[in-house]
Amino acid sequence: MSSSSPAPSGVVTRFAPSPTGFLHIGGARTALFNWLYARHTGGKFLIRVEDTDRERSTEAAVAAIFEGLDWLGLKSDEEPIFQYSRADRHREVVQELLAKGRAYRCWMTVEELEAAREKARAEGRAIRSPWRDAPPPADPSAPHVIRFKGPLEGETLVDDMVKGPVTFRNIELDDLVLLRNDGAPTYNLAVVVDDHDMGVTHVIRGDDHLNNAARQSLIYQAMEWDVPAFAHIPLIHGPDGAKLSKRHGAQAVGEFADMGYIPEGLRNYLARLGWGHGDDEVFNDEQAISWFDVKDVVKAPARLDWAKLNFINSQHLRQADDTRLTALTLKALKAAGTDLPADAEARIASTVPQVKEGAKTILELGEHVAFALKVRPLTLEEKTAKQLSEETVARLARLREHLAAAPVWGVAELEALLKSFAESEAVGFGKFGPPLRGILTGGAQAPDLNKIMAALGRDESLGRLDDALASRA
RNA sequence: GGUCCCUUCGUCUAUCGGUUAGGACGCCAGAUUUUCAAUCUGGAGAGAGGGGUUCGACUCCCCUAGGGACUGCCA
Numbered sequence: 001m002s003s004s005s006p007a008p009s010g011v012v013t014r015f016a017p018s019p020t021g022f023l024h025i026g027g028a029r030t031a032l033f034n035w036l037y038a039r040h041t042g043g044k045f046l047i048r049v050e051d052t053d054r055e056r057s058t059e060a061a062v063a064a065i066f067e068g069l070d071w072l073g074l075k076s077d078e079e080p081i082f083q084y085s086r087a088d089r090h091r092e093v094v095q096e097l098l099a100k101g102r103a104y105r106c107w108m109t110v111e112e113l114e115a116a117r118e119k120a121r122a123e124g125r126a127i128r129s130p131w132r133d134a135p136p137p138a139d140p141s142a143p144h145v146i147r148f149k150g151p152l153e154g155e156t157l158v159d160d161m162v163k164g165p166v167t168f169r170n171i172e173l174d175d176l177v178l179l180r181n182d183g184a185p186t187y188n189l190a191v192v193v194d195d196h197d198m199g200v201t202h203v204i205r206g207d208d209h210l211n212n213a214a215r216q217s218l219i220y221q222a223m224e225w226d227v228p229a230f231a232h233i234p235l236i237h238g239p240d241g242a243k244l245s246k247r248h249g250a251q252a253v254g255e256f257a258d259m260g261y262i263p264e265g266l267r268n269y270l271a272r273l274g275w276g277h278g279d280d281e282v283f284n285d286e287q288a289i290s291w292f293d294v295k296d297v298v299k300a301p302a303r304l305d306w307a308k309l310n311f312i313n314s315q316h317l318r319q320a321d322d323t324r325l326t327a328l329t330l331k332a333l334k335a336a337g338t339d340l341p342a343d344a345e346a347r348i349a350s351t352v353p354q355v356k357e358g359a360k361t362i363l364e365l366g367e368h369v370a371f372a373l374k375v376r377p378l379t380l381e382e383k384t385a386k387q388l389s390e391e392t393v394a395r396l397a398r399l400r401e402h403l404a405a406a407p408v409w410g411v412a413e414l415e416a417l418l419k420s421f422a423e424s425e426a427v428g429f430g431k432f433g434p435p436l437r438g439i440l441t442g443g444a445q446a447p448d449l450n451k452i453m454a455a456l457g458r459d460e461s462l463g464r465l466d467d468a469l470a471s472r473a
Numbered sequence: 474g475g476u477c478c479c480u481u482c483g484u485c486u487a488u489c490g491g492u493u494a495g496g497a498c499g500c501c502a503g504a505u506u507u508u509c510a511a512u513c514u515g516g517a518g519a520g521a522g523g524g525g526u527u528c529g530a531c532u533c534c535c536c537u538a539g540g541g542a543c544u545g546c547c548a
Binding site for chain 1: 474475476477478479480483484485486487495496497498499506507508509510511512540541542543544545546547548
C-alpha cells in the first residue's frame with residue numbers, strides 16, 4: 001500500500017456533457033470539481049457523453065469537448081461511455097418499470113399534451129396524463145410514449161451536498177417520459193440507469209438539474225437502487241451577473257487557451273470560483289486535491305472576473321518551465337501571423353526568463369518578447385535619435401568598450417557593470433539609459449537594460465549598439 | 474402562473490451566535506525608476522430591506538425585494 005495516495009474510497013464521480021457544442025467554461029468547472037473530488041477521495045472520475053438527442057449531437061462537438069478536457073488535463077479514469085450506445089439497456093429498465101407497475105403507456109397526442117400543459121400551468125399544478133389509470137385504447141399499437149408513474153402523495157428529499165436538504169412534494173412532480181414514441185430513451189431515464197450501472201456514487205453537476213434530482217430519485221427508488229449523493233453546483237455568470245454568453249468575451253475552453261491562459265492557471269482560477277480554502281489563492285493541483293471537498297462549494301453563482309483570472313494565470317506563468325513557455329509563445333506568435341526571424345525560437349528562449357514575471361498570458365509574453373525578435377539594423381525612433389547628442393554618442397562608445405570586455409554576460413553582472421559605469425562617468429542613468437534602451441529595442445516594450453542585454457546576448461547587444469553608433473559617426 | 478435555489482467590500486471568498494467582519498483581485502496613494510510592467514508599503518471599500526428568537530446575530534426563524542433554474546417525446 002502506498003502511503004501517499006489516499007485509500008480507495010469507492011467514490012465514483014462523472015462528468016456528463018451533451019455534445020451539442022464546445023466545452024463551456026461552466027462545464028469545465030463542473031468537470032474539474034468532479035475530478036478534484038475523485039482525486040481527493042482516491043476514487044474514480046468518469047466521462048459519459050450524453051448523446052441521446054440524435055438531432056443535436058455531433059461528432060465535431062464530441063471532439064471539441066474531449067479536446068477541451070484534454071487541454072485542461074482532466075482525463076477519464078476509464079474509457080468514456082456514449083449514452084446512445086446503451087439504449088437497449090435503457091429500454092430493458094423501462095420494461096422492468098412497466099412490469100413493476102411503476103410506468104405506463106401514454107397515448108396523448110402532441111396537441112392534447114399542449115392543451116393539457118396550458119391548462120395545468122394556468123391552474124398552477126403539474127401535468128398529469130389521463131392514461132395513468134385508464135385502460136389501453138382500441139388500438140394500443142398507435143404511437144405512444146412510456147411515462148414514469150410517480151407517487152401522488154408524500155415528499156421526496158434531495159439531501160444535496162451543496163444546497164442542503166431540499167424537499168419536493170411528489171404531487172408537484174410530473175410523470176416524466178421515459179421512452180419517446182419512437183422508442184428512444186430520454187435523458188432523465190438514461191442518466192439514472194447509466195449512473196447506476198457505472199457505479200456513480202456522487203453526482204456533481206450544475207444546479208439547473210436540482211429539480212430533476214427529485215424525479216430521478218423516484219426512479220432510483222422504483223428500481224430499488226441506491227440513490228447517489230447529489231451535489232448541485234451553481235452556474236458561472238458573466239461579469240455583469242447575467243448568464244455567461246458570447247458578449248462576455250469567451251465561453252469555450254478553447255477560447256481561453258487561444259487568449260493565452262495556461263491549463264494550470266485556468267484550473268486554479270476555476271477552482272477558486274465557487275470554492276475556497278481559507279486564504280489560499282494561488283495553489284497547485286496537489287494542494288487543490290488535498291483541500292477540495294464538494295461540501296465546501298459555495299451555494300451562490302459566481303461571476304467570471306477577467307482581472308483575477310489574469311492575476312492567477314500570471315502567477316502560474318512565472319512558475320512554468322521556460323522551455324514550455326518558449327514553445328507556447330512561438331506557437332502563439334505563429335498563429336497570430338507574426339513575421340519571425342529564422343532563429344526566433346532561440347531568441348524567445350533567451351528572452352522568456354527575463355520577461356515572464358511581467359506577463360499575464362502567453363499572448364502578453366509574445367508582446368514582451370517582441371523587442372528581441374527585431375532584426376538588425378533596427379529603425380530608431382525619432383525620440384532616440386534626438387537623444388544621441390555628441391556627448392551621449394561618446395559616452396555610449398565608452399560603455400561599449402566596457403561591455404565588450406565584460407568577463408561574464410549575465411543579468412547580475414550587467415547590472416553591476418551599468419552601475420559602476422554610471423559612477424565612473426559621474427552621471428545618473430538618465431544620461432544614457434533612455435538612448436541605450438531605444439537603441440537596443442527600437443522603441444519596443446522591454447524590461448530593465450541589464451535584462452534586455454542578457455536576453456539579446458553579447459553579440460546582438462553590441463551589434464545593435466554599433467549600428468546606432470555608426471549611424472552617428 | 475407554479476415548484477425550487479440563491480443574496481458579506483466592485484469581483485472571488487473567510488466567518489460556521491460574541492471578530493475593530495479577515496484575505497485575494499481590482500482600485501487609489503506613496504516608494505522604486507532607464508520605458509511599460511513587476512515588486513514593496515499604505516488606504517478606501519461589505520453583511521439587500523424589515524420583523525422576530527437571544528444577554529448577544531452576518532450567522533437561527535419568518536416576511537419582502539432582487540437574481541436564477543425548472544416547469545419538453547432537450548440535456
